[in-house]
Amino acid sequence: AQKVTQAQTEISVVEKEDVTLDCVYETRDTTYYLFWYKQPPSGELVFLIRRNSFDEQNEISGRYSWNFQKSTSSFNFTITASQVVDSAVYFCALSGGAGGTSYGKLTFGQGTILTVHP
Amino acid sequence: DTGVSQNPRHKITKRGQNVTFRCDPISEHNRLYWYRQTLGQGPEFLTYFQNEAQLEKSRLLSDRFSAERPKGSFSTLEIQRTEQGDSAMYLCASSSLAGGLETQYFGPGTRLLVL
Numbered sequence: 001a002q003k004v005t006q007a008q009t010e011i012s013v014v015e016k017e018d019v020t021l022d023c024v025y026e027t028r029d030t031t032y033y034l035f036w037y038k039q040p041p042s043g044e045l046v047f048l049i050r051r052n053s054f055d056e057q058n059e060i061s062g063r064y065s066w067n068f069q070k071s072t073s074s075f076n077f078t079i080t081a082s083q084v085v086d087s088a089v090y091f092c093a094l095s096g097g098a099g100g101t102s103y104g105k106l107t108f109g110q111g112t113i114l115t116v117h118p
Numbered sequence: 119d120t121g122v123s124q125n126p127r128h129k130i131t132k133r134g135q136n137v138t139f140r141c142d143p144i145s146e147h148n149r150l151y152w153y154r155q156t157l158g159q160g161p162e163f164l165t166y167f168q169n170e171a172q173l174e175k176s177r178l179l180s181d182r183f184s185a186e187r188p189k190g191s192f193s194t195l196e197i198q199r200t201e202q203g204d205s206a207m208y209l210c211a212s213s214s215l216a217g218g219l220e221t222q223y224f225g226p227g228t229r230l231l232v233l
Contacts, residue, residue: 043207045224091160104149104220105174108160
């Protein structure tokens with residue numbers, strides 16, 4: 001069975017602060033994919049990033065960066081210089097690789113509510 | 119590309135009634151997924167289709183739930199004899215296996231309230 005844990009239920013920061021959202025996962029698949037989604041108050045899940053288990057290179061996209069560490073089964077997400085528009089619920093998710101029983105379907109964490117105050 | 123669309127966006131019904139939701143995926147996406155999300159939780163997988171074939175159903179999907187994707191394009195999710203515990207957001211996602219990689223893109227969801 002797969003499992004995703006987001007231990008931080010809520011985080012509150014002031015604009016321009018950096019913030020890191022933690023994600024820890026469990027899987028028996030040798031190949032798997034990790035994702036981050038953003039869910040603003042409107043409710044629609046917005047795709048942010050996909051990471052393959054065989055690629056541990058960290059990634060940066062503008063103010064967003066992701067740190068994937070296979071040794072600790074973690075896939076953390078950092079927002080640099082946070083803005084009010086970053087306020088949302090952020091979900092980490094996991095799916096198995098091709099040929100596995102959990103291929104394609106996403107297992108989500110419980111989400112982290114991020115509030116950025118002006 | 120237009121995104122995934124879902125209708126209706128909101129549905130209020132009385133316990134015992136049947137409801138049907140529709141999902142229109144991104145055009146040419148061959149995979150379509152249904153998830154359910156309750157308040158304060160992450161989405162949970164319900165079922166998915168590859169083209170018109172329903173390949174997997176979660177144990178969360180009781181006999182009162184049925185999903186179809188008759189022509190491999192739009193999909194419907196029907197809940198018969200609704201119960202108050204069915205109140206949730208129902209999310210649809212679509213994806214393509216092009217290049218062997220898959221990313222699911224979600225619609226805005228249908229929020230169901232069963233009174």
